[in-house]
Amino acid sequence: MSKRVRSREVCADCSAPEPRWASVNRGVLICDECCSIHRGLGRHSSQVRHLTHSTWPPSQLQMVQTLYGNGANSIWEHSLLDPSSSVSGKRKANPQDRVHPNKTEFIKAKYQMLAYVHRMPCREDDSVTAKDLSKQLHSSVRTGNLETCLRLLSLGAQANFFHPEKGNTPLHIAAKAGQMLQAELLAVYGADPGALDSSGKTPIDYARQAGHQELAERLVEIQYELTDRLTFYLCGRRPDHRNGQHFIIPQMYACCHRLSPRYSLDLSEFAKAAKKKLQSLSNHQFEELAMDVYDEVDRRETDAVWLATQNHSTLVTDTTVVPFLPVNPEYSSTRNQGRQKLARFSAHEFATLVIDILTDAKRRQWGNSCDSPKGENDQPDYDSVASDEDPVQEVNISSDLSDGPITVQEFMEVKSALTASEAKIQQLLKVNCHLSEELRLMQTKLNSLQTENTTLRWQTPSGQQQPQGPFGRHPPRGGRAISMYETGSTPRQYPHRVETARHDDGVVLQPFPTNVSTEAPMLLLSIVQNNDAWLGAGVGFSFSHSFSHSFPLPASEAVETEEEGEEDATLPCTEDVICKTEQITKNIQELLRAAQETKHESFLPCSEKICMAVTEMAALFPKRPSSETVRGSLCLLTSSASRLHGECQKAAEHNPCPSDIQLVTQQVIQCAYDIAKAAKQLVTVTTKENNN
Structure with missing residues (x-):
């Protein structure tokens, strides 16, 4: 506008x-x-x-x-x-x-009271008047004259009136004529997009046959308005009806950005009994309860908009607050009391109720079969407006939750649900067997790697002089922390003197103490096996089995493999490489502890330490190594460190939402794994070549 x-x-x-x-x-x-x-x-x-x-x-x-x-x-x-x-x-x-x-x-x-509305002349038979008005409405909706239809509706015309001669409803006529706004008006007054005409066709069918695709899609949305509104209230999303998705059942932990604080699903005995009682309601009772919850959602959302848009010093007073659903005189006192009690539900309790209603609405529409949804034109049994002629069955939210008599229909519903549950259990058992086998293979590989690394780490070359590094000297070292590649309960030490090494740029490198935690051998592989524990802490990530990635190598961090000059076959001594690897290992352990404890502000300092240790380790090797394995490992080492630093900067420079920080954490852990993998390869190659 x-x-x-x-x-x-x-x-x-x-x-x-x-x-x-x-x-x-x-x-x-x-x-x-x-x-x-x-x-x-x-x-x-x-x-x-x-x-x-x-x-x-x-x-x-x-x-x-x-x-x-x-x-x-x-x-x-x-x-x-x-x-x-x-x-x-x-x-x-x-x-x-x-x-x-x-x-x-x-x-x-x-x-x-509609005190100022134009009144029709009084007649003895009001039903005849309503029928005449509804027939006029039936004829008017084919035009674009909205105010005429609104006037007829205000006088008592019925939006769901079934024309006895034409065999359809006003919404069928509006859909066939492509009158989008008339369809919106009729829907506001309770018209059912799933109503069948005398030929068994719905207004949605009429719109599609007439080529009004946009109107047909809107009618589908109107058909699912109740459940869509409940879903949007919890998770801020709506189903994609165009692609056949008609329901989204939010999980409690996914609703934290809409409902604060983070909740878990209520699994108390009372909640279970309430859910069982909900499933035992008749379709009419369930429809009434769902409509009442819809009204409460509307009240809570309107309250939020109201408080966000008002001048609190003048307008937000006791007289402008709507603390619970107003009384609807068309409902019984019992139902009105139940509607008002919805306002007393906490955000946790109300969200649990909404999820239960969404779940049961989906079950009822699918005919209690979880195998496959019905077609997009299959109609839900909870969207329609209850007929005044239906017998009134009251729903008291605080009523006794004891079980009532079980009908044949309810027995068949339970039987179908049990069959579906059994199929789901069998599927989960197959998945569990697959995961167990995968875990066993990983454990076997872990044991093999532990044995191999222990042998490589403590193998002492006999009768050979270790080649010196590219700087022509061996920096002295002292005790060290156990590496992630070893097993065993106690740390081992190199048989060298304990000194403080001074790097060429003046940075003092302290020897590693022997009391650093030794409880994390093969730390990164352990993290893979304990993925569930990390997920429970709010840190979700996944690794591929091959751990292969094709990231582009940043020019500033890449190993200079294209420099002119001859290839150099010289490799640093094994002890130098092991020392730098231990330094990298220590810093990676610190980074992973920060990730596990969700201390995202510590990511950047840890990554800077890792990048410095990686730079020092890469400096031990020639600029143009002759070994293709060494070149590849150095390339992976430096590029992974560069990516790690970039991902950590994302967590430090912005204030990401929980889903974004989870993705950043996943990338950080993956980069850390790649760095450790490259360092291990360099240790293995260096040890092997020097021993030869």
Whole structure:
């Protein structure tokens, strides 16, 4: 809507300028003060949404704007337009009037009592009048005249009226004619997109056959409006109906960004009993409960928008708060009491109830079969509006949860559910066997690597002089921490003197103490095996079996394999390489501890230490090694360190959401593994070549 058009808009109830709210079913725009009164009327009288802060289907917003622009407000203020109304004392509210009682009394009279709506001449048989109005509605929806249809609906026309001669409903006619806005209006007043005509076709079928694909897709969304709204409330997502996805059942841990703090699913005995009672409800009872929960979701979401858009010093008072669902006079006192008790549910309890309703709604629509969903045109049994002729069966949320008599239908439902559960259990058992076999193979490989590395690490060359490193000297070292490549309960020491080594750039390198933790042999492979424990701590990651990656090598960090000059076959001494490997190992252990403890602020300092140790280790080798294995290992070592530093900078420079930090942590761990793998390869190659 353009700013120039918006500037001419006024509140339909008091004429205040620039209204920011809309009453969807009344087709009017209202100001903040009048909206506070509308919210207290309940959704059965007025369904309010903020024009900019609420989530709108585009065609529904267009429908409201069209009604407002075409004078829909005159339907609700018909008698006030009569000049004689001022003589009788009837007048419209104005912006200067007090909210209570002036505006409140006027709005209640206007929308609850319909005091100013044009009345039809009185007849003895009201059912004949409603039937005539519904037939007029049936004919009017094929045109674009929305206000005429709204006037007929306000007078008592039925949106789901089944025309006895034509054998269909008004929504069938609107769908066939491609009248998107008429379909939106009818849906607001309870029209069922899944209603069948005399030929067994739905309005969705009519729209598709007439080539109105966009309207057909919107009707599918309207058909699933109830469950879509509940899903969006929990996780901020909607199913992709175009691709056949009609339900999303959120998990509690995935709702933390919508509901705070993070919750786990309520598995108490009371919750289990309540879920069992929910499944035993008849379709009519379940439909009523789902509609009540839908209204409570709308109340909570509207509350959030209201508090976010108001001037708290003037408007947010006790008189503008809607603490629970208003009474609907069409419902029994028992149902109204149950609806109001929904407001007492904590966020945790309410989310559990919503998830249970979504789960059971999906089960009921699929006919209690979890094998495959029905087609996209199969209709849910909980979206339709309950008929007034149906026997009223009350649902008391706080009622006794004892089991009632089991019918044949319920027995078959339970039997089908058990069959599906058994199939799921068998599938999980197969997956478990596969994972167990994979774990056994990894354990065998781990034992082999432990034996190989222990042999390589402590193998002393006899009768040979160790070649010196590229700097022509061996930096002295002292004791060291056990490496991730070893096993055993006690650390071992090199038979060298304990000194402090000074690097050429002046950085003092302290000898590694012997009391560094020795409880993490083969640390990275252990992490792979304990993936579940990390997931429980909120750090999720996965490794491929081959651990092969094809990242581009940054030019600044790459080993200079393209430099001119002859290849150099000289390799540093094994002890130098082992010393630098131990330094890298120590820093990687520190980084992984930070990841396990979710100390993401420690990522960058740890990565800088690792990068420095990697640079020092790479400096031990010639710039152009003749060994292809050494070149490849150095390339993997430096490029992985570069990627590690980049990923750690992401965690430090931004404030990512939990899903993003989880992805960063996964990349950090993968880079750390690649660094350790490259270091191990260099140790192995160096030891082998020097021994030869």
